[in-house]
Amino acid sequence: MDARRLSLVLQLPQDFLEHAAADYLTDDEYGNLADDWLVQALKETSSPVHGNLALLRRTRTRVSSGGTMPSGPVYRLADFLEQLGYRERQSLCPPDSFWQSAFDFLPPDDLADLGDAAEHRFRLRWAWLLWSKAAEAGDSTALASLVSMYEAIGDREGAEDLLQQAAEAGDSQASADLVGRWEDAGKHDEAERLARHIAERGDTRALVDLASKRANAGKQESGQHLMQQAADAGDIAALLPLAFWRDDAGEREEAERLARQAADTDDTTALMLLAQRREAAGEREEAERLARQAADADDTTALMWLALWREEAGDSAEAERLAWQAADAGDTHALANLMLRRELSEGRQSAEPLMRRSAEAGIVASLMMLAVWAEEAGDRGEAERLARQAADAGNTKALATLVERRIRAEDWESAERLAQQAADAGNTTPLATLVEQRIRAEDWESAERLAQQAADAGNTDALYSLAVKRAQVEDHEGAERLMRQAADSDNVVALLTLSQWREETGDRSEAERLARRVSELGNTNGLQTLAAMRAQAGELGSAERLLQEAADAGSISALLEIIKRRAQAGDWKGAEHFMRRAADSGLALFIQPSYGHIWPHGLEPDGTPTEQW
Incomplete structure (x- = not known):
């Protein structure tokens, strides 16, 4: 269970299980084990119960490329025990035999994550050992963690030595980190040599990063030279800055060649950015030429810009053709922008034909806009028909918009009818909006009726809002009734509010019951709020219990609040107890900034401070 909750692989080697078990037993239990205890234990835990269910199940292993084949049998824990382990053992740190057995018997590619788990529990010595073994096997993530550990203690030289060793062993990520460090330290020749060496191995990231760093530092010639090397080595991302640099230098033909080279690999970013540059400079024809090249490479954003530019040039038929081409490819932004352009420049009459054709083609946003236009034109029946059509297609925004307009027109009956239709389609927001409007008008009866409708549709927030308003006007009986109704539906905010009300009226047991219900729903704010109220009243023992x-x-x-309170009160023994609990629960990174100095070398699995290592 501990192995799974610390994110180890599903299939655990028998050797690991055998040797990890030792410290889970007392001295007497361990001493009384039979010689064949492992055989008996595996037989018992592997025997099916309740049908085909076993606590442990021996499995066959599939090894992916680069993985490590276990040397013996492997076992998988039953799912229900895995879940039980997460719940029941989350605040426990595995014993020393677990970590030692993992180090000895698990494949190196499983150790980096386990090293992270050790660090999260402030078991720093084990984190270092596990990361070291993983890094020696070529795990760059573990190496990065080791480097961070060296730097955290101020040993930059040790960190660089580690990177140097990994780089010499062929680790590209370590090499790239080293390139950056050397460049920052002024070792430019060494940085450049190493970046080229990594690129020769097929990883151009360090070369690109170094080129960008040089260019940003004003060393344009060197930066461009290195970026060209990255591009020559097959890095498509390097073509974009190169194209821009060539364009800035007036070498348009070369810039476009580089952009087309990127487009040949399905990256049209450079072509479109150059097109937009040409457009901004007033060179529409050149902009369209480049955008068409991007469109030919299946860039629908290019089709959108071409459609807008053709519309601006008065070629409406071509604009529509391009917009529909993008829509047929699954991108309706060109149509939407073209319709907006027509509405803004020539009015709705110009945009409506295209809007209707797009609505008939199933574009829901067009249905919504047509509904709004019909409403504004006074054709309410058509507006509602279109809004319902949009809702049937899964978009209730048109109904919600119509509700807001009917509210502004104070047509409450129509607004309620449409809001109920929206609720039936899964959107209760319009009903909640109506509740707020009726509250403002102090029409409490209508507000409650609408809030009940929203609650029946699964949204009790309106009941909560109405309860708060009733309390503000000192209708405490009505507020209590509505808040209780919302709380009975497990509305978390209502439960929290009711808990505070009960605390304020002295009904502490009910206040705690409600807060615990919120906690069962996954929110501990109720318990913490009550704790703060008790502490404010000077009842520190009750506050800490909560x-x-x-x-x-x-x-x-x-947990952090308990630690802080104990430390502020000078109870360092109590504070350390809860700090260990935090560490055992995997929360060491939360306490380390403030309290890590108490255990400068970390903790052992049993919770005792680690000696310097």
Whole structure:
């Protein structure tokens, strides 16, 4: 269970299980084990119960390219036990035999993540050992973690030595990091040599990064030279800055050649950016020529710009053809922008034919816009028909918009009817909007009726809002009734509010019951709020009890608050107890900035401070 909750692989080697088990047993239990204890244990845990279910199941292993084949049998934990482990053992750190067995018997490609788990539990010595073994096997993630550990203790030389060793062993990521460090330290020749060496191995990232760094530092010639080398080595991303640099230098033909080279590999970014540059300079014909090349490479954004430029030039037929071409390819932005352009420049009469054709083609946004236009023209029946058609296609925005317009016209009956249609289609926001409007008008009866309709459709937020307003006008009985109704539907905000109300009226047991219900729903704010109220009243013991409940339910902030309170009170023994609990739960990174100095070398698996290593 510990292996799975610390994100180890599904299939665990038998050797690992055998040797990891030792420290889970007391001395007496371990001493009384039979010689064949492992055989018996595996037989018992592998025996099916309740049909075909077993606690452990021996499995066959498929090894992906680059993976490591276990040397012996492997086993998989039952799913229900894995879930139980997450729930019941989340605050426990595995014992020393677990870490040692993982180090000895798990394949190196599993150790980087386990090293992270050790760091999260402040088991720094084990993190270092696991990362080191993984890094030696070529894991660049583990290497990066080791480098960060060296730098955290101020040993930059050690970090660089580690990168140097990895680079010499062929690690491209370590080499790239080293390139950046050398360039920053002024070792320009060494940085350039190493970047080229990495590129020769097929990884041009360091070369591109170095080129960008040089160009940004004002060393344009060197930057362009290195970027060209990256492009020559097959890095398509290097073509974009090269194209821009050539264009800035007036070498348009070369810039376009580079952009077309990128487009040949389906990256039309450079072509479109050059097209937009030409357009901004007033060279529409050149802009369109480049955009057509991008469109020929299946860039629908290029089709959109071409459509807009053709429309601006008065070629409406070609503009529509291009917009429909983009729509046929699954991108309706060209049509939407073309219709907007026509509406703004020539009015709705010009845009409407295309809008209707696009609506008939199933573009829901066009249905919504036509509904709004019909409403504004006074054709309410047509507006509602189009809005319902859009809702049937999964978009209720048109109905919601019509509700807002009917509200502004104070046509409450029509607004309610449309809001109910929206709710039936899954959108209760219009009903909630109507509730707010009726509250403002102090029409409490209508507000409650609408809030009940929203609640029946699955949204109790309107009941909560109405309860708050009733409380503000001192209708405490009505507020209590509505808030209770929302809380009974597990509305978290209503439960939290009701919990505070009960605390303020002295009904503490009910306040805690409600807060615990919120916690069961995955939110510990109720417990923490009550804790703050108790602390404000000077009841520190009760406050900490509630904070501990919140921490037990998984609240990091509650656990940190307990630690802070104990430390502020000078109770360092108590503070350390909860710091260990945080570390054991995998939360060491949250306490390390403030309290990491207490255990400068980390902790052992049993929780004792680690000696310098």
